Amino acid sequence: QSVLTQPPSVSGAPGQRVTISCTGSSSNIGAGYDVHWYQQLPGTAPKLLIYGNSIRPSGVPDRFSGSKSGTSASLAISGLQAEDEADYYCQSYDSSLSVVFGGGTKLTVL
Amino acid sequence: EVQLVESGGGLVQPGRSLRLSCTASGFTFGDYTMSWFRQAPGKGLEWVGFIRSKAYGGTTEYAASVKGRFTISRDDSKSVAYLQMNSLKTEDTAVYYCTRLNIYNSGWYVDYWGQGTLVTVSS
Numbered sequence: 001q002s003v004l005t006q007p008p009s010v011s012g013a014p015g016q017r018v019t020i021s022c023t024g025s026s027s028n029i030g031a032g033y034d035v036h037w038y039q040q041l042p043g044t045a046p047k048l049l050i051y052g053n054s055i056r057p058s059g060v061p062d063r064f065s066g067s068k069s070g071t072s073a074s075l076a077i078s079g080l081q082a083e084d085e086a087d088y089y090c091q092s093y094d095s096s097l098s099v100v101f102g103g104g105t106k107l108t109v110l
Numbered sequence: 111e112v113q114l115v116e117s118g119g120g121l122v123q124p125g126r127s128l129r130l131s132c133t134a135s136g137f138t139f140g141d142y143t144m145s146w147f148r149q150a151p152g153k154g155l156e157w158v159g160f161i162r163s164k165a166y167g168g169t170t171e172y173a174a175s176v177k178g179r180f181t182i183s184r185d186d187s188k189s190v191a192y193l194q195m196n197s198l199k200t201e202d203t204a205v206y207y208c209t210r211l212n213i214y215n216s217g218w219y220v221d222y223w224g225q226g227t228l229v230t231v232s233s
């Protein structure tokens with residue numbers, strides 16, 4: 001059971017906008033720790049997509065955006081493309097001195 | 111270019127030990143906290159533990175699932191991080207990733223991942 005809660009799957013047609021939620025608690029996201037997002041393409045290592053709730057590393061398209069409010073965070077992907085089909089994970093830090101993840105969300109581009 | 115290369119994975123029997131290595135290049139290794147994550151077949155990501163840089167005391171933290179069995183160490187002179195895994199269980203079967211941690215607003219995130227090495231625990 002993951003500490004952070006994500007929907008198991010989301011889907012959308014090319015060009016559409018999808019969002020992935022990530023819900024935590026008062027000991028992690030609600031304690032003020034930032035949320036970070038990773039993209040894992042099939043058969044590859046994860047890659048940093050968003051850090052500090054909403055900051056895109058160099059090279060990440062601005063179609064990807066993140067936000068945080070209270071004990072939850074969201075990743076939004078606009079202008080969906082076939083190459084966005086992947087697993088997405090949210091991650092934060094917990095007051096128990098541990099790094100915590102969501103269970104992952106599989107994005108299907110219809 | 112930052113590179114993290116894991117080695118040492120393979121097939122091991124339950125109860126035995128295995129040591130993974132992570133050779134880093136492209137950055138000043140000693141300045142960073144290094145961490146290990148794992149991903150069981152068909153499952154999500156799981157944090158294993160991390161070792162802080164010497165500037166932060168070089169101390170370690172571990173996930174409850176591996177505490178007391180796994181040990182992370184580092185050799186800054188060689189730019190290598192290690193994961194010593196003892197008393198292995200079948201549920202430790204996973205791809206193990208070496209990562210570099212960065213800090214933002216007092217919370218850690220992974221800015222670079224290795225390609226992963228598969229550890230299979232089976233008799």
